Amino acid sequence: GAGVSQTPSNKVTEKGKYVELRCDPISGHTALYWYRQSLGQGPEFLIYFQGTGAADDSGLPNDRFFAVRPEGSVSTLKIQRTERGDSAVYLCASSLIVPQAGELFFGEGSRLTVL
Amino acid sequence: GQQLNQSPQSMFIQEGEDVSMNCTSSSIFNTWLWYKQDPGEGPVLLIALYKAGELTSNGRLTAQFGITRKDSFLNISASIPSDVGIYFCAGQRPAPLIQGAQKLVFGQGTRLTINP
Numbered sequence: 001g002a003g004v005s006q007t008p009s010n011k012v013t014e015k016g017k018y019v020e021l022r023c024d025p026i027s028g029h030t031a032l033y034w035y036r037q038s039l040g041q042g043p044e045f046l047i048y049f050q051g052t053g054a055a056d057d058s059g060l061p062n063d064r065f066f067a068v069r070p071e072g073s074v075s076t077l078k079i080q081r082t083e084r085g086d087s088a089v090y091l092c093a094s095s096l097i098v099p100q101a102g103e104l105f106f107g108e109g110s111r112l113t114v115l
Numbered sequence: 116g117q118q119l120n121q122s123p124q125s126m127f128i129q130e131g132e133d134v135s136m137n138c139t140s141s142s143i144f145n146t147w148l149w150y151k152q153d154p155g156e157g158p159v160l161l162i163a164l165y166k167a168g169e170l171t172s173n174g175r176l177t178a179q180f181g182i183t184r185k186d187s188f189l190n191i192s193a194s195i196p197s198d199v200g201i202y203f204c205a206g207q208r209p210a211p212l213i214q215g216a217q218k219l220v221f222g223q224g225t226r227l228t229i230n231p
Contacts, residue, residue, distance in 0.1 A: 004157070042121075042203045042221030043158065056218060091157050104219070106157025 002026065004107035006092050012113045013082055021077040021110045025094030032075050033104060034067055035091040043091055049075060082114045121204050121222030129230050134191040136202060136225040144206030147180050147187040148219065152201045161202075162189070194229055201226050 005024040013019055025032050030051055035043035045059040049069045057067070064082075069075040079086055089111045093104040121138045128134060138147070146165055150158035162173050164180035164187060171178055177190045187206075191198055204222040 040223070042119075042205070042224050043219075044221070045218050048218060059218075093157070103160060103163070106159070108155060108157055 004092055004094050004105055006090075006107040006110050008110055009108065010111045010113075012115065014115050015082060015084060017082050017114075019079045019082055019112060021079075021090050021092075021112070023075045023077070023092030023094075023107060025073065025075070025092070026105055029094035029096055029105070030072065031095045032069060033093040033095075034075070034077050035093065035106075037089045037091055037109070039088075046077075046090075079112075082112075084114050087112055087114045119204055119206055119220060119222035121225055123225060124223065125226040125228070127228045127230065128194060130194060130196060132194055134194055134198070134227060135188060136204075137186060137188040138204030138206075138222050139186045140206060140220075141185065142206075142208070143184040144208055144220075145184070146207040147178070148205040148207070149176075149178050149187070149189045150203045150205060150221075152203060152224070154200075158203055191227075194227075196229055196231060199227055199229050 007022045032049040034046040036046055037043045047054055047060055047067050048056040052069055052072045064080045067077045089109040091106050091109045093106045095104050119138050119140045148163050149161045151161050152158045161176055162171050162178040164171055167180055167184045168182050169180040175192045179188055181187055187204055201224045203224050205219040207219050
């Protein structure tokens with residue numbers, strides 16, 4: 001497809017389990033972002049990749065969260081030992097290397113529910 | 116995490132009415148952005164503002180970048196049913212060491228409901 005693709009669209013897991021969320025950005029977009037959106041809130045920045053490297057991971061809440069982008073395209077957000085507070089919609093976005101400010105293209109998100 | 120103060124939190128209006136919402140921050144931003152999010156979708160950019168005092172229109176939407184660089188407003192004229200959704204303001208601070216970085220700070224959103 002032409003847009004940012006995220007899988008799974010919904011994930012229900014139990015507390016303590018490991019979760020992976022995948023993002024396939026728009027072809028040719030070198031910048032990739034992960035945001036987290038809790039119910040009734042705006043998205044909160046987690047991490048930003050420029051190519052394969054994490055240029056800014058200052059938004060990751062703790063060391064249970066990790067993201068990779070090994071080939072500079074698809075990215076995986078990994079959450080270890082999930083907690084109920086991790087429940088949220090995880091949004092991925094991509095942009096060109098030098099975008100006009102704000103021209104991030106968001107996916108539909110992966111809704112994570114931790115029971 | 117830090118968010119912008121966006122108001123009102125929700126609006127219930129009649130179709131055809133004009134809408135106004137705003138966003139304030141204690142910090143200065145270089146860029147202000149307005150997004151719309153429909154249920155089950157990601158945010159979509161509506162308007163981007165790059166200079167203090169700038170007034171920009173996109174169809175029935177008009178947005179302004181406050182002179183102090185700490186606020187912005189969005190107006191929607193003659194609302195129609197498809198305007199229903201959640202509107203988010205977002206600000207961007209400079210990231211001079213990282214070209215293209217788009218570390219945006221979002222407001223809490225304004226939920227717009229339109230009665231036909």
